[in-house]
Amino acid sequence: MAEVQEIPATPTMVMCGDAFAFPQCTELTVGPGLRYIKNTVNCTKPGVLRATNKSVWIDRNSKRYVPVVEERVIGIVAGRIGEDCRVDVGAAHYAMLNGVAFEGATQRNKPDLKIGSLVFAKVIAANKDVEPELSCVNKNGKSNGLQVLEGGHLISCSLGLCRKLRQPTTPLTAPLIAHFKLFELVVGMNGRVWIHSDSVKHTLCISMYLGRCEYLPEEELMPLLKDIVKRVESSA
């Protein structure tokens, strides 16, 4: 049996089945892509193993979303069961969203969720055995940006791109901010991005840009956007 190493301090590439010794006398959160078995941390997905003082996880891009509590996702309403809505979040099962789980909503005064409408909601329950549950309010009854999304355009992308876009210091959105005066992006952790801007052409440019920007280095992002804008303007 190969000797089990310590968790490396610098990011390293790991394969499924690689095992690392769990450090003694510390509290460490074992994150996605890892299993804790008999005092060792086993990798269940290939990727880059990253560790901080408090947690260790596997960094990996993928497309299929698995609901996790506290994540904000964009869902598409697929039906109603009584007071609840069935919402498609791109996972294996539909999620349930209570019709009254919106800021300021009561039984008599609640948003009209038609089939096909988009909702930006937070996952409040995500057990593997049951349907996940969503909500558009926090414990204090405040929405903090969670709401029904009207108009706009929804695109699908990989989970890695969504995580990158959600970082405040990402270079991916800098060209968009420099070029377009008025636009709105809502990024769900489930691989969906909602784009809303003042014209259809701008929305088209932004969605084409987001589809292609993921693997490009920073210096190629602005030329990509300029190229897309030129092509959309000339084809109109």
Next chain:
Amino acid sequence: SSGINAEYGDIRLNREDPEKAVVEATVRSATGHGTPLDKMYEEAVRRVCEEVILTTDHPRTSFQVIVQIEDNAGSVLSVIMNALCLALMDAAVPMKGMFGAVACVQTEDGTLQWDPTTDEEAGGQCSYLFVYSGQDMIYSHCTGQFSVDQYMLVLQKGRQVAVDLWAFFREAFEKLLKKDVKFQMLLNPKSKLR
């Protein structure tokens, strides 16, 4: 031999298993209608997947695996299995470990031919196919007459071949990861991000 593997998971299924995910496999050969051999390959793929994928983490769902054999020039099942491992890794399906298939044919005079072509398969006295995962062998398909000692010898040698296979998977996966600028920076020893 070559093939294309695709994996779709985890998806909703009508016939749910409340305790774990169900693996559905489809194998299509390059030409012709489905034969019993394709069914046997499907069963092999399904069994290996159920062994390796962490199905209990995704109850009431299904992982669908689709294999299209493009070209059959011998040792097809081992090619399918290895491509399957790469497909599951690419799809980020949670697995207990990597697995690798090794095919071997033993001729009349006892020499072992690894990854046999169709002719070598036809001419051999017995053939072995072993799928290894970690320290264990998780699937085997052997035909012909052989002794227990011969079997154990091939089993042992085959595992060393599997280890080389896994080194290749590692290299291939690293190339895939490094297409992304973020991982390039993370894995680069001189980068500031580390």
